[in-house]
Amino acid sequence: MKQVRTGQQTAALHERLFAMLRNTLTAITLAGLAVLLASPASAADLKAGVSAGPYGDILKFAADIAAKEGINVKVIEFTDWTLPNAALAQKDLDFNHFQHRPYLANQNAQRGWNLVPVAPSVLVPFALYSKKIETLADVKSGASVAIPNDPSNGARALQLLEKGGLIKLAPEAGQKATVADISDNSKKLKFTEIDAAQLPRALDDVDIGVVPLNYALASGLNPKVSLLSEGADSQWGLWFVTRNDNKDDPNIRRYIEIVRSPETKEFILKRFEGTIIPTW
Numbered sequence: 001m002k003q004v005r006t007g008q009q010t011a012a013l014h015e016r017l018f019a020m021l022r023n024t025l026t027a028i029t030l031a032g033l034a035v036l037l038a039s040p041a042s043a044a045d046l047k048a049g050v051s052a053g054p055y056g057d058i059l060k061f062a063a064d065i066a067a068k069e070g071i072n073v074k075v076i077e078f079t080d081w082t083l084p085n086a087a088l089a090q091k092d093l094d095f096n097h098f099q100h101r102p103y104l105a106n107q108n109a110q111r112g113w114n115l116v117p118v119a120p121s122v123l124v125p126f127a128l129y130s131k132k133i134e135t136l137a138d139v140k141s142g143a144s145v146a147i148p149n150d151p152s153n154g155a156r157a158l159q160l161l162e163k164g165g166l167i168k169l170a171p172e173a174g175q176k177a178t179v180a181d182i183s184d185n186s187k188k189l190k191f192t193e194i195d196a197a198q199l200p201r202a203l204d205d206v207d208i209g210v211v212p213l214n215y216a217l218a219s220g221l222n223p224k225v226s227l228l229s230e231g232a233d234s235q236w237g238l239w240f241v242t243r244n245d246n247k248d249d250p251n252i253r254r255y256i257e258i259v260r261s262p263e264t265k266e267f268i269l270k271r272f273e274g275t276i277i278p279t280w
Contacts, residue, residue: 044070044071044072044251045072045074046071046072046073046074046094046095046251046252046255047073047074047076047092047093047094048063048073048074048075048076048093048094048095048096048097049076049078049083049084049087049088049093049095049096049097049098050075050076050077050078050084050096050097050098051077051078051079051081051084051098051214052077052078052079052197052214052215052218053077053213053214053215053217053218054124054213054214054217054271054272054276055097055098055124055214055238056075056077057271058122058259058264058267058268058276059073059075059097059259060075061264061267062255062258062259062261062264063075063255065258065261065263065264066254066255066258069254071251071254071255073255076093078098079197080197081098081099081103081150081196081197082107084096084098084099085099085104085107085111085113085115085241086111088115088241088242088243089111089113089115089243091243094242094246094249094252095118095240095241095242095246095252096240096241097121097238097239097240097241097259098238099238099239099241100152100156100236100237100238100239101117101239102152102155102156102175102176102236103150103152103153104117104239104241105152106150106151106152114243114244115241115242115243115244116241116242116243116244116247117239117240117241118239118240118241118242118247118252118253118256119239119240119256119260120237120238120239120240120279120280121237121238121239121240121259121260121279122237122238122268122276122277122278122279123230123232123234123236123237123238123276123277123279124212124213124214124238124276124277125213125223125229125230125231125234125275125277126153126156126157126160126210126211126212126213126229126230126236127160127210127211127213127216127223127226127227127228127229127230128160128161128164128208128209128210128211128226128227128228128229129200129203129208129209129210129211129216129221129226129227130203130207130208130209130227131203131204132207132208133207133208133227134227135227136164136165136166136227136228139166139187139189139207139208140187140207141187141188142187142188142189142190143187143189143190143207143208144189144190144192144205144206144207144208145161145189145190145191145192145206145207145208145209145210146191146192146193146194146199146202146203146205146206146208146209146210147161147191147192147193147194147199147209147210148193148194148195148196148199148210148212149193149194149195149196150196151176151178152175152176153196153212154177154178154179154193155173155174155175155176155177155178156175156210156236157210158177158178158179158181158182159177160210160228160230161189161210163228163230164227164228166187166189167182167184167185167187167189168182168183168184169181169182169183170182170183175235179191179193192206196211196212196215197215199211199212199215200215200216200218200219200221201219208227213275213276217275223275224273224275232277237279240252240256240259260278260280264278265278265280
């Protein structure tokens with residue numbers, strides 16, 4: 001009789017232990033499911049390429065906002081303009097933000113890429129600087145001029161010089177203008193085409209130079225005291241660029257919306273005091 005009682009007790013004990021284990025596992029499963037449903041979606045990790053300078057500050061400001069929505073954006077700065085597109089084409093970046101459409105079109109044509117402009121961003125004006133003269137009226141005959149050596153930005157620089165009345169371009173040249181398209185160079189200006197990143201340093205050796213804003217700011221130049229600057233009517237605004245295979249990525253699109261938000265616009269206007277112009 002004693003052995004039977006012990007067996008029954010053992011069986012009951014096993015049943016109770018099994019029930020406890022089952023209830024515990026159920027509770028753990030339900031708790032885990034509740035946490036999963038209550039948590040945000042898995043964070044999206046994006047890599048953005050920019051040229052060195054203020055563009056990175058703008059994207060980092062927006063990245064802090066995006067992180068609260070689970071979109072983590074790593075902003076990578078490049079000093080060589082040719083690298084952000086190469087990195088994007090090779091899928092080392094998810095998108096970039098440093099170029100206008102004519103530059104992108106030229107890069108796609110030259111490299112055989114299929115990079116896609118997906119949304120406009122800011123206008124970053126080119127300006128004309130000098131360490132030797134104070135006004136355009138001081139530009140003498142035979143003065144030396146430095147401009148970017150890549151085709152689209154070279155054309156942009158020439159258009160700014162035309163705006164300042166220093167040269168005239170052939171009407172048909174448009175956004176593909178080169179030094180060969182100068183139809184009137186009455187001041188006999190002498191042009192040197194160099195890498196855009198080297199233009200601030202070149203001001204020591206030339207009379208005037210057309211410098212992109214990001215490189216001007218990085219080198220300590222003050223756009224507000226430039227000889228001449230592009231206005232808000234410029235057609236050379238920057239664009240967000242992706243590959244064709246990720247142009248509709250919802251996380252990229254959402255991040256771009258954050259950049260193009262009133263909060264980011266206010267940051268740009270206050271931080272850069274009108275030297276960078278939002279297009280929204």
